[in-house]
Amino acid sequence: MPTLEATYRELHLPLRRLAFLLTGSRETAEDVVQNAFASAQPRWDGIEAPAAYLRRSVVNLAKDHHRRELRRRRLLRVEPEAVTAIPELDETWALIRRLPSIQRAVVVLHFYEDLPLVEVGRLLGRPASTVRSDLRRALARLRKDLS
Amino acid sequence: MTTTRPDDRRDLDQHLRRTLAAVAATVPEQPPVSAQAATKPPRRRWRLLVGVGAAVAAVPLAAAAVVGFGPEHVDRIPPSDPIVSGSLDGERWWIVDGRDVPRCEGHPSGIEVIAEDGNIVGQEWNTVGYFFGEPTAGGCAPRSTNATPDYSYWSDGGQVVGDGMLWVGALHPEVDQVRVAIGGDEPFEAKTFEHEGGTYYAVEVPAGTATFVVDYLVDGEVVVPPPGESAEHVMPPG
Numbered sequence: 202m203p204t205l206e207a208t209y210r211e212l213h214l215p216l217r218r219l220a221f222l223l224t225g226s227r228e229t230a231e232d233v234v235q236n237a238f239a240s241a242q243p244r245w246d247g248i249e250a251p252a253a254y255l256r257r258s259v260v261n262l263a264k265d266h267h268r269r270e271l272r273r274r275r276l277l278r279v280e281p282e283a284v285t286a287i288p289e290l291d292e293t294w295a296l297i298r299r300l301p302s303i304q305r306a307v308v309v310l311h312f313y314e315d316l317p318l319v320e321v322g323r324l325l326g327r328p329a330s331t332v333r334s335d336l337r338r339a340l341a342r343l344r345k346d347l348s
Numbered sequence: 349m350t351t352t353r354p355d356d357r358r359d360l361d362q363h364l365r366r367t368l369a370a371v372a373a374t375v376p377e378q379p380p381v382s383a384q385a386a387t388k389p390p391r392r393r394w395r396l397l398v399g400v401g402a403a404v405a406a407v408p409l410a411a412a413a414v415v416g417f418g419p420e421h422v423d424r425i426p427p428s429d430p431i432v433s434g435s436l437d438g439e440r441w442w443i444v445d446g447r448d449v450p451r452c453e454g455h456p457s458g459i460e461v462i463a464e465d466g467n468i469v470g471q472e473w474n475t476v477g478y479f480f481g482e483p484t485a486g487g488c489a490p491r492s493t494n495a496t497p498d499y500s501y502w503s504d505g506g507q508v509v510g511d512g513m514l515w516v517g518a519l520h521p522e523v524d525q526v527r528v529a530i531g532g533d534e535p536f537e538a539k540t541f542e543h544e545g546g547t548y549y550a551v552e553v554p555a556g557t558a559t560f561v562v563d564y565l566v567d568g569e570v571v572v573p574p575p576g577e578s579a580e581h582v583m584p585p586g
Contacts, residue, residue, distance in 0.1 A: 218372035227375065285370040293367040312361065313368040344360055 208251045209238060216259050222309045223263035225298045233262045256314075260306065260324050296346045304339035307332055422467045431459065432541055436552045437510025440464040443550060445543065446477050452488035456544045461516055463509045476507050480518035480546055497522050500564045501577040511555035513583060515562065519547040525565035531557050538562075557583050 203211075213234060220230035237258035241248060248254045284291050297305055303325065310321045322332040426433070430442040441464065446457035458479030466474040480503050481493030493499075497520040504517030517526070519540065526538040526549050538549045553560050561580045564571045573579055 214375070214377055218375045221375050222368055222372055230375070284374055285367075287370065290367045290370050293363060294371050297364075297367070308364060309368060312364045313372060340357070340360060343364070347360075347363075 202246070203251060205238070205242060205245050208255070212252060212255055213238075216255060219256070219309070219314065220259050220263055222313055223260065223306055224266055229266055233259055233266065236262055257324055260310070264302065264306065264325070293343070293347065296343055300339055300342065303327075304335050304342075307335045308339050308343075311336060422469050422471055422473055425462075425464065425467060425469055427462055431543055432550055434514075434550070434552060436514060437512045437555045439510040441509050441514055443516070443548075446479070446489075449488070455488040455491055456546065458489050458518065458546070459516075459543055459548055461507065461514065461550075463507065463514070465509075476505070476516075478503065478505070478516055478518045478548065480520060495520060497564065497566050497571045498574045498577075500571065501573040501579070504562065506553070506581065509552075512557070513553040515551045515553055515560070515581070517549055517562070519549065519564065521547070522566045523547070523564045523571065524567065526551075527563040527565060527570075528560065530554070530560040535561075535563075553583065559583065 216234045216237065217230050220233040221227055224230055224233060237255050240258060241251070241255060245251075284294055297308060300308065306325060307318075307321055310316045310324060311318060316324070318332045318336065319329045322329040325332065327335070426440065427442050427444050430444050432443040434441055442462045443459050444462060446460045448457055456479060458477050460475045460477045462473075462475050479489035481490040481495050481499070483489060500517060500520045500523050503519070504515065506513040506515040519526070526540060527535050528538050528551050529535040530551075530553055538551050540547050540549045542548075551560075551562070559580055559582050563579050570579075
């Protein structure tokens with residue numbers, strides 16, 4: 202069983218990157234990851250798979266963030282911004298951010314985390330068939346917006 | 349480095365992978381910190397959410413609103429001296445006097461909405477503030493405003509409470525009636541309350557509601573929403 206300290210050093214950055222893709226906010230991503238570790242700390246010895254636990258925690262916290270902060274999401278500017286310094290990628294990122302939160306989470310978990318849709322469904326608490334439908338709709342929307 | 353627009357599914361998949369990897373890579377390494385420090389609750393600030401203007405989600409929101417992630421921790425729930433309180437879908441909420449921010453000394457503090465679920469004793473506040481009028485450059489409530497009655501449509505907003513929504517607004521002084529219709533039900537007049545000389549209201553929109561309408565009236569006449577705003581609001585999916 203790795204220590205909390207070691208796990209933090211190993212996973213803090215990848216989890217922060219995942220949280221950023223899910224929330225679109227670097228500040229919120231930092232908060233989400235800190236909260237994930239904070240919630241894991243008191244039960245650390247009982248967690249069998251820390252990486253999976255923390256990833257699930259980040260996904261849930263990001264989902265909760267979307268649900269509870271409608272105001273902020275509403276006012277979030279989603280126009281292309283210079284994130285990667287590559288205009289085409291920045292434009293695509295802006296379109297991903299504009300997806301409904303579930304579709305966006307499916308896209309991020311499938312294409313960034315490389316998770317099969319069954320696993321994405323487990324993380325999001327949705328049947329695999331629904332996740333497939335989410336992905337299909339997201340891709341259709343992105344394809345249309347990019348064309 | 350250049351990239352091209354995707355033409356087919358495989359191209360789109362690769363394009364998305366490349367985009368997400370490139371965006372993720374912009375999140376930098378940070379200097380190592382101890383796990384103990386990392387597991388402290390995040391310290392947050394007041395975040396000004398006014399004047400950014402984009403309108404993308406299902407729920408129209410306030411121009412004159414702030415989300416308060418105050419640096420102070422929740423010391424007691426229920427809060428002391430609530431102006432208005434209620435319970436929606438099993439979750440309690442309170443409206444209190446807006447907190448005094450040093451940089452806004454001399455400005456009205458407005459009101460602040462506290463939902464039970466997001467504010468746990470010992471953790472940090474997570475509240476939403478409301479006031480009427482265009483905020484100052486520093487994000488403070490204005491001492492006076494030339495805003496017209498239709499600005500009331502910019503000074504309302506909702507937050508999820510339970511699986512319902514608490515819809516709150518700050519009113520122009522000439523607005524004398526807030527008419528609310530939830531779903532297909534008969535419209536009713538929302539109760540208002542005064543605070544610091546301003547008039548506010550709060551409406552509980554039950555879980556399961558698809559849409560609701562909030563009209564502002566002056567002398568019996570409905571105020572027309574400004575361009576880009578609507579009196580009808582769509583509840584977000586649960």
